[in-house]
Amino acid sequence: MAQGPDTVRDLVERRWRLIVLIVWIAACAYLLFDRWGAIRSFALGDTDDNMRIMQVRALLNGQGWYDLRQYRMDPPYGADIHWSRLVDLPIAGLKLLFAPLLGGRNAEQVAVAVAPMLPMLVVMAALAAATRRLIAPYAYPIAVALVLCSPTALSMWTPLRIDHHGWQLATLALTVAGLADDKAARGGLIAGIAAALSLVIGLEMLPYLAVAGAAIALRWVWAREEAPRLAAYGASLAGGCAIGYLLFTSYSNTRPMCDALSPVWLSAMLVAGAAAVALAAIGPRARAARFGLAAVAGALIAAAFALTWPDCLGRLEHSTPLLDRLWLSKVREAMPVYRHGVRTAVLILSLPAFGVIGYGLMLWTNRRDAPRLIAWASIAAVAMTALALLFWQTRAGPAAQVLAIPGAAGLAWALLGWLLRRNWMLARVIGVAAAFLLVSGLATAYLTTLFPDKPDAYRRSVNLANGQCPTLAALRPVAMQPPGLVLTFVDLGPRLITVTPHDAIAGPYHRNARQIIDVMLAWRGSADHARETIARYHVDYVLICPNMSESTIYRAEAPGGFYAQLASGKVPAWLAPVALPAGSPYRMWRVVS
Structure with missing residues (x-):
């Protein structure tokens, strides 16, 4: 028997919780399908997303519940992160739930896909x-x-x-x-x-x-x-x-x-x-x-x-x-x-x-x-x-x-x-x-799609670097180097510690003002000034990805600074190049003296 409008309206009213749940499940299915490639490549695009998974890993690896310092930044002191553990719970719970079935890495992919x-x-x-x-x-x-x-x-x-x-x-x-x-x-x-x-x-x-x-x-x-x-x-x-x-x-x-x-x-x-x-x-x-x-x-x-x-x-x-x-x-x-x-x-x-x-x-x-x-x-x-x-x-x-x-x-x-x-x-x-x-x-x-942005060649190079540099493929050769402390961009720090064994000096977290300032002044200042910072932090590697958004600031504000010199091929004698595959967006050097 066909249902009339009143019956349908009554069903929509009475079953509203079920209908909301069904819509949510359908939306989740679409989002998982749409982001499947990114999920498989663990493409945590935001710095805070990378830092969040590092906090979850630290918790599951035994770091104290009330200790939220990130010790992979500015070791051995660690970076002071002002977050709480509350948001860690669903991510950690999903990872623990699926680890026996899928293994740790796949369980982590499920967790970062489902939890948000x-x-x-x-x-x-x-x-x-x-x-x-x-x-x-x-x-x-x-x-x-x-x-x-x-x-x-x-x-x-x-x-x-x-x-x-x-x-x-x-x-x-x-x-x-x-x-x-x-x-x-x-x-x-x-x-x-x-x-x-x-x-x-x-x-x-x-x-x-x-x-x-x-x-x-x-x-x-x-x-x-x-x-x-x-x-x-x-x-x-x-x-x-x-x-x-x-x-x-x-x-x-x-x-x-x-x-x-x-x-x-x-x-x-x-x-x-x-x-x-x-x-x-x-x-x-x-x-x-x-x-x-x-x-x-x-x-x-x-x-x-x-x-x-x-x-x-x-x-x-x-x-x-x-x-x-x-x-x-x-x-x-x-x-x-x-x-x-x-x-x-x-x-x-x-x-x-x-x-x-x-x-x-x-x-x-x-x-x-x-x-x-x-x-x-x-x-x-x-x-x-x-x-x-x-x-x-x-x-x-x-x-x-x-x-x-x-x-x-x-x-x-x-x-x-x-x-x-x-x-x-x-x-x-x-x-x-x-x-x-x-x-x-x-x-x-x-309507906004009818008037697309038309970036010039410079903006296209920045967009390309922003897309390539955080990828697993680009960072894999970097990860293959012996672990060490890396001087790199502030915004790249969380991604670096998430997918490589290396440590970073700083990430974009305001409580660590001294480290952020030191890194940014190192890139803006002279090579000698950068060397003093590198010595003070006991840095092992210097890593840049030319044309990432952060680097454009250094080039614009300090055209003769340490970053601009490295990007143009002017490398001081105390840095030895690390061989990376042809086509890598990165340039990497080992501190030799």
């Missing part, structure tokens, strides 16, 4: 739950589809992308689900746990979490019946951070560090959580009194933080002016979105732009439904924060796209309803397809 896709399921489920509650019980497929159409965010869940950003986006989606939950206590609990997990992983989402926490407090100010949400949020935030600190904080982070969940942020979250519980318990009837109490509590928390931890009021990484000039100011993801060209800006901003329109429409549509209006306003405030931060740093792009999805889904749902009421079937079909292509950003993404 796990948080994508959390994001899909959380945003599906939010849109079901705020839009309609059967509107969630739009949100799930938009997850798969958000290019910048989706890139964080593709196989091999094992860094922590995918899990940070998952905690952000859970925060949205908590803000959307009509059951106050449950919503507060979800948002508090999500915030605690996010802070345990890292502080990247701190601005969004702060806005979400303020939104929960303001909801209580507006409506006294929101007290259970505020109390549950405060208790779970404080308790979650305390548990996370005990379980995951490294030895280094037990010091008052500003860039991780250290005593600095633990104390702040404990005080903020306790204040939230106290405010909810007091709960005066007058709205003005609640606002006054919330304002006083916020001011006291801010003043206490400023007086106790004044060093943490500025940039959390505490970079020196020299480090900023040599390195941080040149990191592309730390640049505003408008510095990346029109094509990149369009790809990043399309979905957030339609999200803004959608949030405005949802606020207007629900203006007489106070609970939904407040929920939409809470989520919109967090989304607007991410959009604004894009004009400071492009690294806010994935968060901006994830946070735009509820608003964009609301816009798509409204357009869908309007189009389906048209009399002409062709208009309905074409209109629905066109609306989704527009709102999702797929249409604008396609």
Whole structure:
């Protein structure tokens, strides 16, 4: 018997968890197929992905749970890495699970392929739950589809992308689900746990979490019946951070560090959580009194933080002016979105732009439904924060796209309803397809392909080097040399230690400022200066890959420097060439005196 529209609609509504799971499995299958070649060649493209697998290897090889120093950098002291072990767990678990069946190397390939896709399921489920509650019980497929159409965010869940950003986006989606939950206590609990997990992983989402926490407090100010949400949020935030600190904080982070969940942020979250519980318990009837109490509590928390931890009021990484000039100011993801060209800006901003329109429409549509209006306003405030931060740093792009999805889904749902009421079937079909292509950003993404970048010969050589140099094939001859400490580019350090037996001086991790500065000054300075650095670190090899992006900075800023001399064939007598195969993108020398 054929099923009618009502039956199908009922099935979509009741089986939403199963449908989300099926879509996720299908998406995973496609991503595995699409990235199969990269998975087989262990093409961990990002420096942080390479460092993450090195942290997992160190853990499985017996390094202490609370010791997160990477001893393959700047040996024997090691590089101080400010991450936590939380994100290591699924990778290590998958590797241990499959090692008896596939062997260690193949199990590691499975782990780096599967682990990044796990948080994508959390994001899909959380945003599906939010849109079901705020839009309609059967509107969630739009949100799930938009997850798969958000290019910048989706890139964080593709196989091999094992860094922590995918899990940070998952905690952000859970925060949205908590803000959307009509059951106050449950919503507060979800948002508090999500915030605690996010802070345990890292502080990247701190601005969004702060806005979400303020939104929960303001909801209580507006409506006294929101007290259970505020109390549950405060208790779970404080308790979650305390548990996370005990379980995951490294030895280094037990010091008052500003860039991780250290005593600095633990104390702040404990005080903020306790204040939230106290405010909810007091709960005066007058709205003005609640606002006054919330304002006083916020001011006291801010003043206490400023007086106790004044060093943490500025940039959390505490970079020196020299480090900023040599390195941080040149990191592309730390640049505003408008510095990346029109094509990149369009790809990043399309979905957030339609999200803004959608949030405005949802606020207007629900203006007489106070609970939904407040929920939409809470989520919109967090989304607007991410959009604004894009004009400071492009690294806010994935968060901006994830946070735009509820608003964009609301816009798509409204357009869908309007189009389906048209009399002409062709208009309905074409209109629905066109609306989704527009709102999702797929249409604008396609338009950007009509105006492809046309790099000149120099840019093509840089792109070629960036693609060739990190490959296993290119690094295999380097790996065959007797193990030693290598002076190479900062961005190449994590890849070098991951796929060769060699050690490196530095990687792009701000706590190791001295090593980064020494390496970058060595490449920019004279050969004699480089020799002093090489002697101080007891370097065995010098390795360059001409035309990699980092090297272009050295050539441009120091045309007579050590790197430029080596690249042009002017090699000092204290370096002996290491024979590499013809066609290798690398040039390598052994330090002989």
